[in-house]
Amino acid sequence: GWARAVRGLLLDVSGVLYDSGADGGVPIAGSAEAVRRIKASGLKLRLCTNETQATRENFVKKLRGLGFDVSVAEVTAPAPAACHILKERGLRPHLLVHDDLVPEFAEIDKTNPNCVVLGDAAENFTYANLNEAFRLLIGMEKPVLISLGRGRYYKETDGLKLDVGAYMKALEYACDVQAEVVGKPSKRFFESALAEMGVPAEQAIMIGDDIVNDVGGAQRCGMRALQVRTGKYRPSDENHPEVKPDAYVNNLAEAVDIILQQL
Amino acid sequence: GWARAVRGLLLDVSGVLYDSGADGGVPIAGSAEAVRRIKASGLKLRLCTNETQATRENFVKKLRGLGFDVSVAEVTAPAPAACHILKERGLRPHLLVHDDLVPEFAEIDKTNPNCVVLGDAAENFTYANLNEAFRLLIGMEKPVLISLGRGRYYKETDGLKLDVGAYMKALEYACDVQAEVVGKPSKRFFESALAEMGVPAEQAIMIGDDIVNDVGGAQRCGMRALQVRTGKYRPSDENHPEVKPDAYVNNLAEAVDIILQQL
Numbered sequence: 001g002w003a004r005a006v007r008g009l010l011l012d013v014s015g016v017l018y019d020s021g022a023d024g025g026v027p028i029a030g031s032a033e034a035v036r037r038i039k040a041s042g043l044k045l046r047l048c049t050n051e052t053q054a055t056r057e058n059f060v061k062k063l064r065g066l067g068f069d070v071s072v073a074e075v076t077a078p079a080p081a082a083c084h085i086l087k088e089r090g091l092r093p094h095l096l097v098h099d100d101l102v103p104e105f106a107e108i109d110k111t112n113p114n115c116v117v118l119g120d121a122a123e124n125f126t127y128a129n130l131n132e133a134f135r136l137l138i139g140m141e142k143p144v145l146i147s148l149g150r151g152r153y154y155k156e157t158d159g160l161k162l163d164v165g166a167y168m169k170a171l172e173y174a175c176d177v178q179a180e181v182v183g184k185p186s187k188r189f190f191e192s193a194l195a196e197m198g199v200p201a202e203q204a205i206m207i208g209d210d211i212v213n214d215v216g217g218a219q220r221c222g223m224r225a226l227q228v229r230t231g232k233y234r235p236s237d238e239n240h241p242e243v244k245p246d247a248y249v250n251n252l253a254e255a256v257d258i259i260l261q262q263l
Numbered sequence: 264g265w266a267r268a269v270r271g272l273l274l275d276v277s278g279v280l281y282d283s284g285a286d287g288g289v290p291i292a293g294s295a296e297a298v299r300r301i302k303a304s305g306l307k308l309r310l311c312t313n314e315t316q317a318t319r320e321n322f323v324k325k326l327r328g329l330g331f332d333v334s335v336a337e338v339t340a341p342a343p344a345a346c347h348i349l350k351e352r353g354l355r356p357h358l359l360v361h362d363d364l365v366p367e368f369a370e371i372d373k374t375n376p377n378c379v380v381l382g383d384a385a386e387n388f389t390y391a392n393l394n395e396a397f398r399l400l401i402g403m404e405k406p407v408l409i410s411l412g413r414g415r416y417y418k419e420t421d422g423l424k425l426d427v428g429a430y431m432k433a434l435e436y437a438c439d440v441q442a443e444v445v446g447k448p449s450k451r452f453f454e455s456a457l458a459e460m461g462v463p464a465e466q467a468i469m470i471g472d473d474i475v476n477d478v479g480g481a482q483r484c485g486m487r488a489l490q491v492r493t494g495k496y497r498p499s500d501e502n503h504p505e506v507k508p509d510a511y512v513n514n515l516a517e518a519v520d521i522i523l524q525q526l
Contacts, residue, residue, distance in 0.1 A: 127388045127425075134416065134425050152437045153397065162390075162397050166433035173432040174415045174425050 002224055002246040003262040008044035008199030010076075010190075010218065011035075012208030013051060013059075014154060015231015016252050018066055021157025025066065028230050030253030032067040037256055039069065041263060044197045047075045048190070048206065050149035050183040050213065052119035052164065053098040056080070076193040078148035078183030079104035082117055085182060091144065093117040096133045096167075098124060115144035118171065118179070120151075120164045130170065137175045145171055149183040151213055155232040184210075185217025194221070205246075207255050209233050216243040226255050265487055265509040266525040271307035271462030273453075273481065274298075275471035276314060276322075277417060278494015279515050281329055284420030288329065291493050293516030295330040300519055302332065304526060307460045310338045311453070311469065313412035313446040313476065315382035315427065316361040319343070339456040341411035341446030342367035345380055348445060354407065356380040359396045359430075361387060378407035381434065381442070383414075383427045393430065400438045408434055412446040414476055418495040447473075448480025457484070468509075470518050472496050479506040489518050 014020045017031045038045050047070060051059055056075045063070050079101055086093055092109050095102060097119035105117075116133050137143040151163035168179045183189050194201055201222035208214020209231030218225040227233060227245040230252075238248065249255040277283045280294045301308050310333060314322055319338045326333050342364055349356055355372050358365060360382035368380075379396050400406040414426035431442045446452050457464055464485035471477020472494030481488040490496060490508040493515075501511065512518040 123390055125390045125393070127386055130388070130429075131422070131424050134429075135423055138416070138423060152439075153401070159394070160398050160401060161394050162433065162437050166393075166397075166437040169436040170425065170429035170433040174429040176415075 001262070002205075002226075003259045005203060006043065006205055006259055006262070007203040008046065008194075008197045008205075009038055009259070010046045010048040010193055010197075010204060010206045010223070011252070012184075012206070012210065012214045013047050013049040013063070015209035015233070016207060016228055017063065017068055019155060019157055019231065023157055024062065026157060027066045027068070028251060030251060032069075034253045034256040035068055035070065037260060041260055043259075043263075044199050045074060046193050046197045048184065048193045049075065049077050050151060050164075052078055052101050052148045052183075053122060054100045055103050058100060076189070076196060078189070079119070081189055081192060082146055082148060082182045083108055085146065085180075086115075086117075091115045091146075093146070094133060094136050095119075096121050096124065096129055097148070098122055114140065115146060116171070117146045117148065118164060118168055119148040121167070122161070125162075125167055130167070134171060134174050137171060137177065143175050143177045145175070145177055145179040147179040147181050149213070150179075150181045150185070151210065153232065160232070184213040185220070187217075187221055190218055190221040190223070194223075205259070207249075207252060211237040211240050211243050211245070215245045219243070219246075228252060228255065264525070265468075265489075266522045268466060269306065269468055269522055269525070270466040271309065271457075271460045271468075272301055272522070273309045273311040273456055273460075273467060273469045273486070274515070275447075275469075275473065275477045276310050276312040276326070278472035278496070279470060279491055280326065280331055282418060282420055282494065286420055287325065289420060290329045290331070291514060293514060295332075297516045297519040298331055298333065300523060304523055306522075306526075307462050308337060309456050309460045311447065311456045312338065312340050313414060313427075315341055315364050315411045315446075316385060317363045318366050321363060339452070339459060341452070342382070344452055344455060345409055345411060345445045346371055348409065348443075349378075349380075354378045354409075356409070357396060357399050358382075359384050359387065359392055360411070361385055377403065378409060379434070380409045380411065381427060381431055382411040384430070385424070388425075388430055393433070397434060397437050400434060400440065406438050406440045408438070408440055408442040410442040410444050412476070413442075413444045413448070414473065416495065423495070447476040448483070450480075450484055453481055453484040453486070457486075468522070470512075470515060474500040474503050474506050474508070478508045482506070482509075491515060491518065
């Protein structure tokens with residue numbers, strides 16, 4: 001079956017470990033124990049997240065507060081990946097991101113911007129801020145829009161929220177540009193996560209609640225991928241026209257049960 | 264030439280008659296006089312606008328205050344066209360529109376919404392309001408999104424602003440739906456304007472600053488169409504890959520000069 005010959009697991013975080021929310025979020029039943037069991041088993045573990053509402057430090061602090069035994073060194077997230085690209089190409093970003101993400105860009109020159117970096121800015125997605133980012137882009141000879149993910153929406157404890165992908169599409173359309181996506185489902189992003197784990201794609205399984213960005217993205221990199229029926233999972237995902245997970249599981253705990261039985 | 268055998272003119276308003284703005288806007292030089300000359304010539308005139316920040320009554324009041332001799336009966340605008348469709352199909356809208364547009368929907372049942380109507384909501388394009396519209400749509404068995412226009416951006420006196428089309432794209436992507444567009448460049452919308460004038464497409468000229476929604480839309484209905492070099496016109500429009508106006512003119516006054524010479 002799909003659980004054979006595994007050496008490493010990549011876990012999406014929001015919707016798999018916990019349901020996020022302004023209240024700090026709530027753990028998904030059995031997930032904290034599942035993370036402990038993965039570590040005890042000797043399997044490699046990587047949190048592969050599109051989280052852009054906090055620095056990795058604060059993100060991990062929050063997860064630890066919710067009972068998850070995880071560390072900053074185990075997190076692959078879009079902002080550090082974007083910083084790498086910005087430095088590589090000499091790009092100076094205008095940031096339209098969550099206030100709490102800004103420290104990740106502390107070392108990047110942001111004067112006289114020649115690109116826009118878009119994250120899940122949440123309350124910073126104001127009419128004024130969107131117009132400002134738009135004007136900068138449309139004023140560039142060759143607009144460069146870097147988007148930290150392309151998710152459609154996610155679930156918080158108080159309901160579904162539009163994700164960065166929706167705002168990316170708004171700016172893409174207005175400026176007639178195509179954003180460069182950093183984070184899932186970008187192949188380069190998954191490949192960094194695998195490299196950081198030291199596990200080849202064919203020995204890794206991605207576990208996520210997003211049929212397109214987690215499951216589809218990981219499969220295109222040669223990994224197996226499971227969809228959990230937690231987080232933003234909707235029954236209609238099981239009829240997705242393009243993506244079919246290697247398996248569905250009710251939650252992370254069930255996935256880990258099955259995988260550990262096969263070790 | 265392109266000015267032969269004309270019986271009616273359709274004019275876009277923002278960017279052709281005046282540049283809009285929070286300050287009330289400023290007339291474009293020569294446009295008020297040009298409107299008077301059109302009327303004196305016996306040509307039929309129709310304001311064909313995607314304006315959705317005010318009722319037609321207040322819109323016309325503003326234009327009259329800026330020196331334009333126009334009346335409510337001469338305006339074809341998206342909100343009344345949308346009301347017609349809502350009644351026809353028994354749709355009850357949730358409105359994400361400008362406060363000042365709401366009275367246009369006074370007679371429409373808005374309880375227990377089964378569709379979302381999106382206009383240029385401007386300051387009402389808040390994170391909270393966008394999430395609300397999104398949740399309603401994603402909660403519908405078959406989401407219906409009606410968009411009052413699909414413009415990318417427009418120019419106000421204090422700079423370029425994202426138009427309704429950008430927000431339409433955001434919701435389309437998040438909900439995986441295709442919006443139904445009321446207003447330019449919809450064929451049905453131009454055809455209503457022509458019917459209201461009583462002029463066939465081949466005897467009408469559309470004059471606008473939007474290469475796609477004014478010029479391209481009108482040409483697809485069999486009209487001739489001019490692009491003015493005012494409003495949101497940008498020199499790069501003249502290399503548009505798909506749309507080529509029948510002529511460029513510096514402004515409305517120049518267009519009217521040429522047309523009246525040929526009468």
